[in-house]
Amino acid sequence: MNYLDILILDDDLAMIDLFETSVETWNADNNENGKHLNVIHAESLLRAHQSRFDAAIVDLRLPDKNNKGSSADNGNEFAASMVNSRGIPVAVVSGHVVELSAELEELEHFQKFSKNYGYGPVVDWLSEQWDLMATLRKSREQIEVASAEVFSKRLWPQWQDNPALSGNSPDRQAKIVTRQFASHISDLLGLDNDQNPDWHPYENYIVPALTSERTHTGDLFNLDDEIWIVLSPQCDMANASVPNVLLAKCTQGNDQWTTHIDRLKATPENEKSRKQIKRFVDQDYSKSKHFLPPLPGKDAPLLVDFSVIQTIPLTELNEILDHRLGSVSTPFLSNLIQRFGAFVSRTGQPNIDIVHFFEI
Structure with missing residues (x-):
């Protein structure tokens, strides 16, 4: 049986009882699926902040951490902090949803419900969040x-024994x-x-990109319906020490890839097709190309073409960050840059006439 803990934060005991009844019904219906929701409730905001749970059901009008002064601000602040600091699903169930803060309305994994419709819709929504909650719980463990x-x-x-921990800047040291x-x-x-x-293809990317104020090495941009990747060193862009950013073009899709993926979908044990796909993943490819797996939600891989490059002013690129599709994650970025460096630094030699090796 898989268990998840759901906090209900409400100062009305009758509403807590109604929620527990709805959850008991859901548990009975999902017993064969191996899913079970545990209901926990905290006597105060302070206890709620100190508790661990996988989702929260929150009333808006709540007393503060000292159990004084019931206010919608308390419910709004707690709900927002749970989404922002813990990343868990949060639902506000209130008879005064008009008092919901604008900040909450814009958050991911948040939903609002009116108490007038009971807790059935709330539990249904929690059921839809099961995979998110279970994955987050296992990841944290x-x-x-x-x-x-x-x-x-x-x-x-x-x-x-480092004196810096108890020095004048404990917060700074804690961040380090x-x-x-x-x-x-x-x-x-x-x-x-x-x-x-082994690594999943999704781990190749950060979507959306982590840096919101400037571009970063490995950023993927959609420019006039073409995908380009940033190759300039991060230090140059962070310090604005260069006026222009170097980007390489990414070709979307590959016929060989599509052919072998289709064969593997039909016959997963097809060893020949497995080897061909492994060649892509292992970068057993032209030195001028670098393989990137499909972006999350897409089918076509990307082939970075080091032979097709352009420069764009750094200031201009930083003004179109909304065109970014994501970024190549750190574990995969170094190989991309190393292969680009190897490509641009390669040197040739004079052509030797091989006839001289076997002429009589």
Whole structure:
């Protein structure tokens, strides 16, 4: 049985009872599917912030953290903080949905419901979020396991006697340790070993791009219905030390790829087609080309063509960031740049007449 914890935050006990009844009905209907929702409730906003759960059902008009002064601001702030800081689905169920903040309306994985329609629609919505909640929960569990090893064995022995931790800028030092912490966890989870599965094509990309204010090495842009990828070094763009950005054109789709993928969909054990697809993935390709898997939600791969390049002013590119499709993620970026460097730095030699090797 797979369990998920759902917080209900409401100061009306009758509404909590109604929610629990709706959840019990859903659990009975989904027992054969191995799915079960646990209802938890907190006596106050403070306890809610301290609790762990996979989704939250929130009333708007709630007392503050000291259980005083019921206000819609309290519900709005808690709901927004749960989506923004935990990434979990949050639903506001209220008799005063007009008091919902504009910020909440724009957030992902958020929904609003009127108390006038009961909790049936709310539980149906939670059911639709099951895959999101279950995946996020399992991901966090694996990160916590990796975190324990990284922090206790690799970070804390270095930092425990460092006076900087208790110096004048504890927040700054905490950010430094956090960055190192996250970097080590990423490296640990990315190791090629029996504990980690092979990489999924989606891991090749960050969609949308992480940097919202400027372009980054590996950014993919849609320019006049053509896809171009940024190859300029990140340091040059971050410091604006160069006026122009170098981009290479990406060809969308490949007939050989399509042929072998179609064959594998019909016959997954087709060894010949598996080897051909593996050639793409392993970059066993022309030195002037670099393979990128299909973007999430797309079918066609991208072939970066190092022989077709252009430059665009950095200021101009930073003004059209809404044309970005995403970015190549860090683990895959270095190979792209290394192959581009190898292509542009290659040198030829004079042609030798091979007849001289075997002439009599």
